[in-house]
Every structure is written in C-alpha cells, then in structure tokens.
Amino acid sequence: MNSEEIKKVGIVGAGNLAWHLSIGIQNAGYEIEGVYNRSEDKAERLATKLNTRVVTNFKRFKNCDLVLLVVSDDAIRELAGEINQLKAIVAHTSGNTSLEILFPHQKIGVLYPVQSFSKHLEVDLREVPFLVEGNNDIVENSLFNLASKLSQEVYKITSYQRRRLHVAAVFANNFTNHMLKQAHDLCEENDIPFSVLTPLIDETVSKIKTITPVQAQTGPAVRHDHRTIEIHKKLLEGSYLKLYEMITDDIKQAYK
Amino acid sequence: MNSEEIKKVGIVGAGNLAWHLSIGIQNAGYEIEGVYNRSEDKAERLATKLNTRVVTNFKRFKNCDLVLLVVSDDAIRELAGEINQLKAIVAHTSGNTSLEILFPHQKIGVLYPVQSFSKHLEVDLREVPFLVEGNNDIVENSLFNLASKLSQEVYKITSYQRRRLHVAAVFANNFTNHMLKQAHDLCEENDIPFSVLTPLIDETVSKIKTITPVQAQTGPAVRHDHRTIEIHKKLLEGSYLKLYEMITDDIKQAYK
Numbered sequence: 001m002n003s004e005e006i007k008k009v010g011i012v013g014a015g016n017l018a019w020h021l022s023i024g025i026q027n028a029g030y031e032i033e034g035v036y037n038r039s040e041d042k043a044e045r046l047a048t049k050l051n052t053r054v055v056t057n058f059k060r061f062k063n064c065d066l067v068l069l070v071v072s073d074d075a076i077r078e079l080a081g082e083i084n085q086l087k088a089i090v091a092h093t094s095g096n097t098s099l100e101i102l103f104p105h106q107k108i109g110v111l112y113p114v115q116s117f118s119k120h121l122e123v124d125l126r127e128v129p130f131l132v133e134g135n136n137d138i139v140e141n142s143l144f145n146l147a148s149k150l151s152q153e154v155y156k157i158t159s160y161q162r163r164r165l166h167v168a169a170v171f172a173n174n175f176t177n178h179m180l181k182q183a184h185d186l187c188e189e190n191d192i193p194f195s196v197l198t199p200l201i202d203e204t205v206s207k208i209k210t211i212t213p214v215q216a217q218t219g220p221a222v223r224h225d226h227r228t229i230e231i232h233k234k235l236l237e238g239s240y241l242k243l244y245e246m247i248t249d250d251i252k253q254a255y256k
Numbered sequence: 257m258n259s260e261e262i263k264k265v266g267i268v269g270a271g272n273l274a275w276h277l278s279i280g281i282q283n284a285g286y287e288i289e290g291v292y293n294r295s296e297d298k299a300e301r302l303a304t305k306l307n308t309r310v311v312t313n314f315k316r317f318k319n320c321d322l323v324l325l326v327v328s329d330d331a332i333r334e335l336a337g338e339i340n341q342l343k344a345i346v347a348h349t350s351g352n353t354s355l356e357i358l359f360p361h362q363k364i365g366v367l368y369p370v371q372s373f374s375k376h377l378e379v380d381l382r383e384v385p386f387l388v389e390g391n392n393d394i395v396e397n398s399l400f401n402l403a404s405k406l407s408q409e410v411y412k413i414t415s416y417q418r419r420r421l422h423v424a425a426v427f428a429n430n431f432t433n434h435m436l437k438q439a440h441d442l443c444e445e446n447d448i449p450f451s452v453l454t455p456l457i458d459e460t461v462s463k464i465k466t467i468t469p470v471q472a473q474t475g476p477a478v479r480h481d482h483r484t485i486e487i488h489k490k491l492l493e494g495s496y497l498k499l500y501e502m503i504t505d506d507i508k509q510a511y512k
C-alpha cells in the first residue's frame with residue numbers, strides 16, 4: 001500500500017474531540033508537535049496535558065507530516081486558509097464537510113471518528129469507527145495507517161458517502177434520543193419512573209446487532225393494529241400526538 | 257401488607273409471553289395447575305414443558321388462586337367472559353387494556369411485564385420491571401408479592417398510568433427502532449456498513465442511564481444549526497425528508 005509515514009502531528013483545536021484524538025494519537029506513538037487554538041488558554045491546557053508547546057503561528061508546523069483541524073465545521077475553511085503551504089497533509093475531522101474545502105493545500109484528507117465525544121466521558125478509541133479519505137492514494141493510505149493504530153475499525157469512504165452517513169448518524173443518535181425524550185417526559189408527567197423502560201430500550205438496541213431493524217420492528221403500527229393506535233391517539237396531544245401520527249403513518253407505509 | 261397467598265396458577269395462552277411467564281412462575285415455586293389455549297397443539301407443547309396438563313374446560317381451574325390471561329388484547333374480554341366464577345384472582349398481562357375489562361369477576365388484576373419477548377431469546381425476568389394493579393388492596397398485594405418473586409423491580413400503578421406507559425414504550429421501542437431503520441437504510445443505500453453506527457447508538461442509550469435525554473441531546477437541531485440542517489435536507493427525499501423535517505422542527509421547538 002503506497003503511503004508516507006506520519007511521525008509528527010500538529011493539532012488545531014482544543015475542544016472535546018481535540019482532547020480525545022490528540023491524546024489517542026500521542027498514545028499510539030506519534031509526536032504531537034504543538035497545539036494551536038484561537039483561545040490560547042484552552043490550547044495551553046491541552047498542550048500541558050500532552051507535554052508539548054502552544055503554537056500561535058502555523059509556521060511552527062513546518063516539520064509536521066500531518067496537521068489535523070479538529071475544529072467546528074464553520075471554522076475549517078478559515079483556518080485552512082490561514083495555514084501556509086506546508087509539506088504536511090492537512091486533514092479535518094468533520095462528518096459533514098467535504099474534502100475539497102481544504103484546497104488549495106496539496107495533500108488533503110479527512111479523519112472522521114463516528115462517535116459523540118463528551119468532556120468527562122472516557123471513550124475507548126479502539127472501539128470507535130474511523131472513516132478516512134484523501135485526495136490521492138498516498139494521502140488516504142497514510143491516514144488509514146494512522147487511524148488503524150487508533151482503532152480496530154477503519155474504512156475508506158468518499159465525501160459523498162460520509163455526508164450521507166452523517167445524516168444517518170442524526171437519525172441513529174439525535175432522533176433516537178428525541179424519541180427517548182418523549183418516553184421520558186410521558187413517564188415523568190404520569191409519575192412513572194423512567195427506569196421502567198430501561199430494559200426495553202436496551203433490548204431494542206441489542207436486537208439490531210443481530211437482526212435488521214426491519215426484522216426487529218414490533219408494536220401497533222407494524223401490525224396495522226388500528227384499535228390500539230386509536231386508543232393511543234386519544235391519550236396524546238400537541239407535539240406527542242403530531243410525532244405519534246407521523247411516525248405511525250411512516251411505519252405503516254414501510255410495512256404494507 | 258394485607259394479601260392472600262397465591263399457590264396454584266392457571267395459565268391461559270401459549271404464546272411467547274405465556275412461555276416466558278409461566279416458566280418463570282413455576283421456577284419461583286408456584287404450582288402451574290394447567291394450560292388452556294384455543295389451539296390445543298400449542299397448549300400441549302407448553303404443558304409438556306411445564307410438566308402439567310392441558311385444560312380444555314375452565315372448571316379445571318376451580319382450585320387455582322390465580323388465573324393468568326396471557327393472550328392478545330383482543331382475546332382478553334372474550335376469554336374472561338368464558339371463565340365461570342372462580343375463587344381465583346383473574347388477571348391479564350396487557351399494557352394497553354384496562355383492569356375493568358375483567359369484570360364481573362370479583363378479584364381482578366393486571367400483571368404487566370415491561371419488555372418485548374421473542375420466541376428464541378432468553379430473557380432474565382429478574383431484570384424485567386413488572387407493573388401490577390388490583391381492584392382491591394388484597395388482590396394488588398397478592399400480585400405484588402408474586403411479581404416480586406419473579407423480578408427485582410415491581411411497581412403498583414393504575415390503569416391510567418399503565419396506558420400512558422404503554423404509549424411511552426411505543427416511543428422508546430417502536431419509534432426508536434424506526435429511527436434506527438432509517439439510519440440502517442441510508443447506510444445500505446450508500447454502501448456503508450451499518451455497524452459503523454453501533455458505538456454511537458450504544459453511547460446514545462448508555463447516556464440516558466445517567467443523564468436525562470434533554471441533557472444528552474446533541475446535533476444540528478438542538479444547536480439550531482440551520483446551515484447543516486439545510487445541507488442534510490438537500491441529501492434527503494421522500495419519507496426520509498418528511499421525518500427529518502418533522503423531527504428536526506420538533507427538536508428545535510423543544511429546545512428554544
């Protein structure tokens with residue numbers, strides 16, 4: 001596999017993901033050349049943790065093999081524009097941003113970890129799938145090799161695929177959580193401990209590891225059980241009712 | 257706690273839940289007097305498993321302390337009507353059916369396990385929350401005691417609460433699963449392995465055991481990140497788009 005070995009890595013950003021990633025990269029044996037961040041305070045804290053320097057001028061990254069932009073989607077283009085032409089691969093970590101935004105850098109790539117990172121929550125990077133992309137095979141392979149030292153599960157995918165996966169993640173994470181919010185609020189409003197639903201929720205998620213969601217679906221909508229659906233609708237109002245009707249109709253359509 | 261001891265139990269029904277429950281009840285030390293089921297073949301199989309008899313006439317349950325109707329919602333009323341007046345408590349196991357449907361029996365109750373049972377999937381009843389109700393304290397306490405021998409988590413709740421919990425379970429289980437179906441299908445259509453999303457889904461569910469779904473929510477909708485929402489909408493069509501717009505709007509409303 002045609003690739004260039006990455007040794008020195010420059011980190012841009014000092015948020016949750018920057019912490020988790022840079023620590024993981026350092027633990028995998030790479031040298032962190034320095035940390036750049038708009039707010040120097042935050043850069044200082046991460047640099048201290050990594051026992052490296054704070055960088056205030058991107059020229060300090062001139063010996064890096066990889067400069068990783070671990071910043072919000074909005075900041076990627078601007079920061080990439082500020083970096084002078086380097087020998088390094090310039091890569092971002094966003095699920096929803098194209099590769100091309102990093103042009104006119106010559107070696108550009110994406111290193112996207114599919115997980116939601118919280119500040120105080122330990123995450124085992126080995127279990128986090130990484131999706132990599134590069135503007136040529138050498139870049140892509142180099143990033144693939146680095147990701148493979150962080151995680152057991154690494155895939156090469158295109159910007160087109162990554163964007164769609166990012167939407168899929170919204171359904172799987174944010175929308176699922178919103179359904180759990182409805183369940184939580186319904187319990188709370190009726191003095192029922194939400195924990196009563198925990199085993200059922202665990203079961204729901206555990207099933208789709210061995211069978212598809214279509215095979216796993218149960219309940220009144222998939223059975224086209226209109227009597228139960230009508231009883232449920234009479235119990236609901238407002239936003240609950242709107243969601244219930246819409247999703248029930250969608251399930252009925254999907255399993256005709 | 258005022259109660260009557262339950263010793264002998266008659267089982268009506270021979271479906272998934274009847275299997276899981278009756279085996280659990282027997283293992284907890286109760287005597288299963290017999291199994292009644294419309295289809296005698298199925299009754300035979302469960303009775304054999306329990307080493308008890310098939311019952312074709314409800315009079316055989318005259319010495320029971322509890323007759324448990326473990327049948328579909330539609331069949332509860334009819335079967336309850338066929339049972340002659342007994343000394344036993346007559347109870348059903350449905351989340352969505354009122355207690356009163358069991359009148360004119362004198363001692364009536366509900367024993368509702370909050371879990372979705374599949375045929376070939378082992379379920380540890382100790383981890384399944386049971387919700388009990390009775391038409392008087394003695395019945396309710398008797399069922400509570402029995403449920404407490406099956407499970408660590410038993411609550412007394414009213415029919416009013418149980419109905420609402422049943423709707424909450426539809427959100428937590430069926431609707432959550434439908435969100436996972438969208439994610440699954442989006443992956444499949446774009447040649448991305450669905451397993452890439454597994455750690456994220458696990459994290460989503462694991463979070464709500466320590467923080468509320470409101471505290472756990474992330475993503476473009478809760479951030480009111482309209483740029484990302486617009487990008488996502490352009491990638492979607494049909495049923496995906498309808499769900500995306502509706503749920504995104506609902507999240508935006510909920511976190512104004």
